[in-house]
Amino acid sequence: MPAAQDWNAARAALLRYLRAKGAPPDLADDVAQETLARLIALSHTQQIGSVFALAFRIADNLIVDGRRREARRRVRESGEVDEEWESDGPSLDRVLDSRRALDVLSLCLGRMPPLRREVLIRRRLNQESCRAIGEDLAMSAKAVEKHITRGLLDLRAALDRAGVDVAGIGG
Known part of the structure; x- marks a missing residue:
């Protein structure tokens, strides 16, 4: 399992990465925190080859998932889709x-x-x-x-x- 300073370095790199992708500071902080929580949990059960590569991949997935949730919420609020047919599964x-x-x-x-x-x-x-x-x-x-x-x-x-x-x- 990586040392505490590795997690701090990963968090700093994640924040730079997310901000460079245009994420607002509050979203970048939230995504970085969730990403680190997932990385730490994974590090207890698996050997992580590249903490940074996995961190960036998790962060990208969290951003995409957040955009999908937001799009579904907007559609639900507009009343255009019957919630019975909505799915969180992959398309x-x-x-x-x-x-x-x-x-x-x-x-x-x-x-x-x-x-x-x-x-x-x-x-x-x-x-x-x-x-x-x-x-x-x-x-x-x-x-x-x-x-x-x-x-x-x-x-x-x-x-x-x-x-x-x-x-x-x-x-």
């Missing part, structure tokens, strides 16, 4: 985009060299350390990192070739 487009991305990633993983696939799955999905993977597979941690990098590049290229925008799916 059909988002579900379909996610399924398409999953299909592309699955196909790409299936075409990867077996060692690269195993290393990538163990690190990214099972959250195993590079050192532990390297010890199990008689490889250096650096070699494990290279397999991960190449695997992620393969996945990104497959998504790009398929025209899948993962930024639109996660947010």
Whole structure:
């Protein structure tokens, strides 16, 4: 779990990031606080590879969620939509985009060299350390990192070739 000064640095970076995106100071403070609460909770159960990257992703998602809630509230107040049909679930487009991305990633993983696939799955999905993977597979941690990098590049290229925008799916 990161030290207190890491959380303070993450909060400061989050506030700069949110203000640069045009968030008013009070909203930036609220989003930064909620983001840190979620990060701290996650750090108790998982190893976080990059606190800052995850913080920015969570903050972006919180902003998007807030905009959606506000849009739903405005529609509700205008009386244009029957609340019975309203859903907090993802839109059909988002579900379909996610399924398409999953299909592309699955196909790409299936075409990867077996060692690269195993290393990538163990690190990214099972959250195993590079050192532990390297010890199990008689490889250096650096070699494990290279397999991960190449695997992620393969996945990104497959998504790009398929025209899948993962930024639109996660947010």
